[in-house]
Amino acid sequence: MATFILIHGSMHGGWCWEEVAMQLAAAGHRVLAPDLPGRPGNPAPRADCTLTASSDLVAALVDGCDEPAILVGHSAGGVVVSAVAERVPAQVARLVYVAALLLPEGEAFAQYVAPMPMIATDDGMAVAVRDDATAAQWMYNRSDPAAAAVAASRLVPESVFAFSPPLRITPERFGRVPRTYVGCLHDLAVPIDGQRRMNAELPCEQFVELDADHSPWLSRPAELAAILDRLSRGGAIGG
Numbered sequence: 619m620a621t622f623i624l625i626h627g628s629m630h631g632g633w634c635w636e637e638v639a640m641q642l643a644a645a646g647h648r649v650l651a652p653d654l655p656g657r658p659g660n661p662a663p664r665a666d667c668t669l670t671a672s673s674d675l676v677a678a679l680v681d682g683c684d685e686p687a688i689l690v691g692h693s694a695g696g697v698v699v700s701a702v703a704e705r706v707p708a709q710v711a712r713l714v715y716v717a718a719l720l721l722p723e724g725e726a727f728a729q730y731v732a733p734m735p736m737i738a739t740d741d742g743m744a745v746a747v748r749d750d751a752t753a754a755q756w757m758y759n760r761s762d763p764a765a766a767a768v769a770a771s772r773l774v775p776e777s778v779f780a781f782s783p784p785l786r787i788t789p790e791r792f793g794r795v796p797r798t799y800v801g802c803l804h805d806l807a808v809p810i811d812g813q814r815r816m817n818a819e820l821p822c823e824q825f826v827e828l829d830a831d832h833s834p835w836l837s838r839p840a841e842l843a844a845i846l847d848r849l850s851r852g853g854a855i856g857g
Contacts, residue, residue: 622690629773637843657774693717694780697727697785703791716842801826
């Protein structure tokens with residue numbers, strides 16, 4: 619069986635993977651779903667919630683594994699898993715991008731995402747979605763409304779330093795790690811056209827599409843877990 623490390627996106631925490639993690643564990647896999655810096659489970663000053671800090675945390679988890687791990691990044695978590703693959707490519711079995719930012723070096727994310735309904739915190743060091751109803755519509759539009767409301771209520775402001783320093787990747791390190799992209803057809807945050815363009819610029823071995831919103835860990839957890847399980851066993855996932 620495989621070791622999965624599941625990395626959440628902006629404003630979320632490891633909690634978002636609970637259903638997927640449960641299903642992967644039931645299939646016999648080892649699953650880690652950490653809180654990146656700045657979450658209730660991993661508090662840190664906003665100035666310290668950087669890409670370096672996040673990749674430090676995940677690289678340490680990878681280093682503690684008995685085998686190369688499968689890294690799964692959702693949304694902005696894609697940048698984190700890319701950074702970790704650049705640092706420790708031999709310890710990463712595969713990268714899986716779930717409606718995620720698969721960014722070429724030197725490119726900003728703005729061209730791939732929809733305009734974000736965000737507001738700045740009073741200290742100017744973080745951003746948050748305007749309100750819970752907006753968050754639910756923006757990220758969970760194909761999810762159960764009650765579950766979407768709970769998820770929206772758990773979001774926390776995201777540090778403006780989360781993408782600092784800029785991502786650096788090379789063909790010799792990041793480029794040697796196999797990667798898969800799970801696209802979401804009804805994503806309002808990172809629209810499917812943007813997901814396809816990222817895959818065209820940094821092609822993955824597989825590109826599979828789900829009938830899901832931006833958050834398939836909530837709207838399609840069984841289907842997402844099944845894809846991850848099949849990948850770990852070397853099976854075909856469609857596309």
